Amino acid sequence: MKGLKTISVIIVLSIISYGCYYDKEEEIYPMIDCVTSDMSYSSDILPILISDCYGCHKADANFGNVTLEGYEEVLKYVNNGSLLGSINHEGGYSPMPKNSAKLVDCELEKIAAWINDGAPNN
Numbered sequence: 269m270k271g272l273k274t275i276s277v278i279i280v281l282s283i284i285s286y287g288c289y290y291d292k293e294e295e296i297y298p299m300i301d302c303v304t305s306d307m308s309y310s311s312d313i314l315p316i317l318i319s320d321c322y323g324c325h326k327a328d329a330n331f332g333n334v335t336l337e338g339y340e341e342v343l344k345y346v347n348n349g350s351l352l353g354s355i356n357h358e359g360g361y362s363p364m365p366k367n368s369a370k371l372v373d374c375e376l377e378k379i380a381a382w383i384n385d386g387a388p389n390n
């Protein structure tokens with residue numbers, strides 16, 4: 269009986285998680301694959317920062333004393349780990365963008381891939 273219960277719980281949980289999985293981006297952008305190779309700071313990363321972060325982290329609106337305007341500034345937060353930590357909502361970092369939904373998975377993957385490539389100024 270105990271084994272049967274466990275199996276039912278597993279089945280129910282897989283149905284629930286399967287359901288959630290398809291509620292994500294795939295449904296909203298079904299035809300777009302997330303390209304993460306050869307990321308460019310100016311054409312892939314900067315647009316994300318401008319649309320989701322500059323509202324609070326432009327040079328003249330530097331909330332929390334953090335400015336993400338200019339490659340050198342961004343690099344500081346790449347190097348101390350807080351850029352990735354905050355956008356991925358890791359413990360020990362303030363979750364960003366503050367008081368908004370997490371960036372979509374593809375944006376998170378692009379930023380991670382760019383940092384993995386050595387965060388080039390390209």
Ligand code: HEC
Pocket residue numbers: 317320321322323324325331332333334345350351354355360361362363364365366367371
């Ligand atoms: C609504 C305003 C707002 C937005 C939008 C926002 N931030 Fe922040 N950010 C803050 C504030 C305020 C702080 C200071 C810490 C705190 O109060 O949480 C901060 C702190 C940070 C820090 C330092 C975090 C730490 O734990 O050391 C980083 C890195 C950061 N933000 C990156 C980003 C990135 C990247 C985005 C866009 C994806 C973003 N922020 C969007 C307001 C914002």
